[in-house]
Amino acid sequence: MQIIATFASGLLFGLGLCLSGLVNPAKVQSFLDIAGAWDPSLAITMATAVLITWAGYRTVFARRVPLFAGSFQIPPSSGVDARLIAGAAIFGVGWGLVGFCPGPAITALSLASWPAVVFVLAMLAGMVTARQLVAHRRSETLKSARHLSS
Amino acid sequence: MIVRLAFIAGLLLAPVLYRLASGEPVALVVTSRVPLLLAAGFLVGLGSVLGGGCTSGHGVCGTARLSKRSLVATSVFMVVAIATVFVARHVLGGQ
Numbered sequence: 001m002q003i004i005a006t007f008a009s010g011l012l013f014g015l016g017l018c019l020s021g022l023v024n025p026a027k028v029q030s031f032l033d034i035a036g037a038w039d040p041s042l043a044i045t046m047a048t049a050v051l052i053t054w055a056g057y058r059t060v061f062a063r064r065v066p067l068f069a070g071s072f073q074i075p076p077s078s079g080v081d082a083r084l085i086a087g088a089a090i091f092g093v094g095w096g097l098v099g100f101c102p103g104p105a106i107t108a109l110s111l112a113s114w115p116a117v118v119f120v121l122a123m124l125a126g127m128v129t130a131r132q133l134v135a136h137r138r139s140e141t142l143k144s145a146r147h148l149s150s
Numbered sequence: 151m152i153v154r155l156a157f158i159a160g161l162l163l164a165p166v167l168y169r170l171a172s173g174e175p176v177a178l179v180v181t182s183r184v185p186l187l188l189a190a191g192f193l194v195g196l197g198s199v200l201g202g203g204c205t206s207g208h209g210v211c212g213t214a215r216l217s218k219r220s221l222v223a224t225s226v227f228m229v230v231a232i233a234t235v236f237v238a239r240h241v242l243g244g245q
Binding site for chain 1: 152153154156157158159160161162163164165166167168176177178179180181182184186187188189190191192193194195196197198199200201202203204205206207208209210211212213214215216217218219220222223224226227228229230231232233234235236238239240
């Protein structure tokens, strides 16, 4: 059931991306191009999405546990650190350069878009690199903690 | 893992369903400059994992939860993305 529900969620998300034009890098970049031919319509899309998600969460999180899993998986809300800010900045540059972010890029694969293929391959490489960086930092931190306590 | 693949499967089916339901193709206009695609893709991958989210993760879900981390991350990437487009289009004169 969890698989079906997750599939339905991805499908709904993808349909929203197609309908709103968020899947289209040209439209995204027009939304980001405030000094040029600015297309603010995606702001309405994002605002609506946030509002509906907020409303949905009120229903969902009123439950103790989700329907098809043992517990909710909620990322931490507090603890703004350098990694968060650096990650967001790096993401922002990448997003601005082409106009693709992960969801739209993957959805675009279905449109036989070869640029999307190139982008997604590079994105996977970036994700693996980030994981290695984080794992390396973690082991270095553990090493120095062990050194200090010995 | 299977659950994540199910999500991706949903994403991939969406344009097909959209086309069937609306009779219209999905508009997609994107650069064909390979170095740009490689650089942008890599940065998006790196940044979203490092930062723990992207436009949907932080921008929609996290913001809807009023997560301080997400509000900060969203503000940062929005400003940076706008600045990037500004530099690329109006300073460097590219497209």
